[in-house]
Amino acid sequence: MYPLKFENIYFEKIWGGRDLENFRDNLPEGNIGESWDVACHPHGTSVVSNGKFKGIKLDELIKLKGDELLGTQIPKDWFPLLVKLINAKDKLSVQVHPNDKYAKEVEGEMGKTEVWYVVDAFEGANLVVGTKDCTKEEFKKAIESGNFDNLMNKVYVNKGDVYFVKSGLIHAIGEGVIIAEIQQNSDTTYRVYDYNRGRELHIDKALDVVDLNLRGEKSRGLKLEGDGYSKTYYCLCENFALELYDINKSLKECSDIERFYIFTVVDGEGEIIYKDGSEKIKKGDSLMIPAALGSYEIKGNIKLLKSYVPNVYKAQKEIINNVMC
Template identity: 35%
Template sequence: MWPVKFRPVAIERIWGGDELKPLFGVRTDRPIGEYWVISAHPNGMSVVDGGPLAGKTLEELVQSYPEAYLGERSPQPRFPLLVKFIEAHDDLSVQVHPDDAYAATHEGDFGKTEAWYVLDAPDDGRVILGHSFPNRESYLRAVKEGRVREFLRYKPIHKGDLVFVPSRTLHALLRGTKVLEVQQTSDVTYRVYDWDRVDANGKPRQLHIEKAADVIDYEKQPDEPTPVAMAEEPGFAWVRLVSCPYFTLDRVRLEARSAELEQGAPGNPDCAIVVEGAGELACEVDGKTVRMPIKAGDALIIPSDVRRYTLVSSEGLTLVRAFYDSPAPSASSGP
């Protein structure tokens, strides 16, 4: 089967901006906060852009060719990763996502563990990651007294950093930050605090105080992943950024050369997302060499039957590869 690119799905957000619009060819005066570039979620379904499978949705690809575009071991019956570019022109709400068990029971969806690869940040950039609430009661009391901000923990960030956000972690992206986000396929968010702002109609956005109280982890704060160098040669660097039960993320950098990669999890597809530069992806399909130009903002699924592929760049290329290698969840851990 063929590697596929998708049309980005632009999502308006109250905190969104304008700077990523040219990258994705979006023309609107509305603030765009998210560009979903790989998604099988019904709230923003990906559609193939070009090639022999043009016009098909990611859902249709998985249904028609499950071995190629879902693989042998997936934690969801649909494509299990949702990939998006995020532009935070303003602060996002302080929020938390449930784990699989809670989301299945209360939302009929999956939980949401995510990771951010920082594309850009101010010199003093930071995100909210974690809290100091000792228990549920202290959290609810702080909400009632308007003191949530006193308990938030901040993490400095810089371009090229990886921030890992497990489910049940209180978090927020802050003004001036752009990230690539890879997450479980889910769209369940519980807002805790929204900086006292109102929407275009003068109304505050909905908060989810009680559900957030249910899912916040009061005992454990998120661990900071340690990048691991997988290979380093002149003009080529491959680093493993994070690995968890839901996904593994690698960063691959090329400079005036080519490099061949094998699939991250044989039998499962790879996702390849270009975050800087441009180049070409080449692979064998049905005995023929297929060459696809790739540039910043492009996101591809490389099917499981493409066991290896070659990246080529003369001007420089930085790519994040995402893959998964988990069995289907039990009935008690997913919808």
């Protein structure tokens, strides 16, 4: 096995733009809103773009390599993560996602909890994360009137900001951002308000799943300094963990036979070196570290997000041990 790259799966959106061209040269025509970079979903499945398995779809490779690819503790019947880059030139709809229980019963797939990392922030870049203090009745009246602005918790953001978006949290990506989004493998979104753009709304389902007690706050993270790199732990839940590696020389580590990793480059460039070769990586690239890869080294002046499905107890223990060292 080796670090896997994938073809980008692009989606045109009415709120999309062309900002991904700042670091990619393969955009199709149109206002591109989403790039699914590691995906194994009925609405889009990644195809390997490098090495021995080039041209093979991710679901086929999972059947072929099983534990070697995903790890011994990751179920093989449903790939757990979806990694995207989102370019918003205009604001997205005000929306909410269901939890696993509701989504399985109503939609036949997983719920959606996600985390956002701001890759680039342009003038006026903003997000909506939760509401200001409001009751369910006030929220219903806002839906009926379309007067949402005074209820939304709108925050202006900078490059490198991180926000955890739990299922049930009202949210919206505002204009002027490129977001790296790591989420549960689900494509279920309930739109509450869409600025009169004529798309379908899902009011009843949204009211079923919204939790107005949830608050969206910027993740502060826990940063640890190493020799030639720093590592920041941003979120840890049963669905995924997110860490940021800021490397100015190199970092060495080993894969985990129990689980795969996904790296998403959010700035700079470098290379990943493993037993049988190396792979150059740059801003906008995502690659998958198979569970059976073994030792590898990342060199360069580069920032990468590392996402994976954790053993929460083991991950907590690792964080505590690192803090106490």
